Amino acid sequence: MTATTDESAFAAENAFGKGEPNIAYAQYFTGDSFLNNLVTDPECVVGVHNVTFAPGCRNNWHVHHATSGGGQVLICTAGSGWYQEEGKDAVSLTPGVVVFTRAGVKHWHGAKADSWFSHIALGVPGENTSNEWLEPVDDAHYAAL
Template identity: 70%
Template sequence: MGQSYLNPLVGPDANLFLANVTFEPGCRNNWHIHHATNGGGQILICVDGEGWYQEEGKSAQSLKPGDVVEIPPNVKHWHGAKADSWFSHIAIEVPGENTSNEWLEEVSDEEYSKL
């Protein structure tokens, strides 16, 4: 599925996890869920290239620099680059209670090629 690069923007003792994530063309992460019993979720700030964001059961959303995606907690989703573009976003993990990330199945080539 290609390579992605995680560049943390804050130190390990920061109260907020903030990172620049860059995806090679065609690279995407697996379906995943940011769990929380209160608060939580994730915010993506798109900074370069073009990408995709999709929640389970919904159409994929095209992303370009300047777009902001607010991902609620406990929602299954994925994000990554378009097939012909590098893509970078700033990922912000929203603080919450009992937070954890659950990594699930890959986004299949068949699913991805339909975008």
């Protein structure tokens, strides 16, 4: 799929569904995001969520902490987005791209300005896991990508 701001065209490609407005985490996002929990069985120890970002939406810088294990896997499924670790160049995300973020790495991810974007987020099990939400991605920094 090519980058598109056309929500109907994007919805046809978004195999895991847009989900509901991501109200619980809205304070950690710039723009509109949506969450579709893909596994609701309480026996599952891995969080599996389809996160959809409206064009220009991105989450704040954040860190997945763990004393061992932990981190996050992103599987890009539709649209076009960005992933960036602190101190590194941003990586273009398109369907089929998989990213593993190790515990303790400051990063952000979200849609490109001209595209809807979805990824499946998998929380990697570990010991003493937690998320630390940090500052928003600066508008000038984002616009320069």
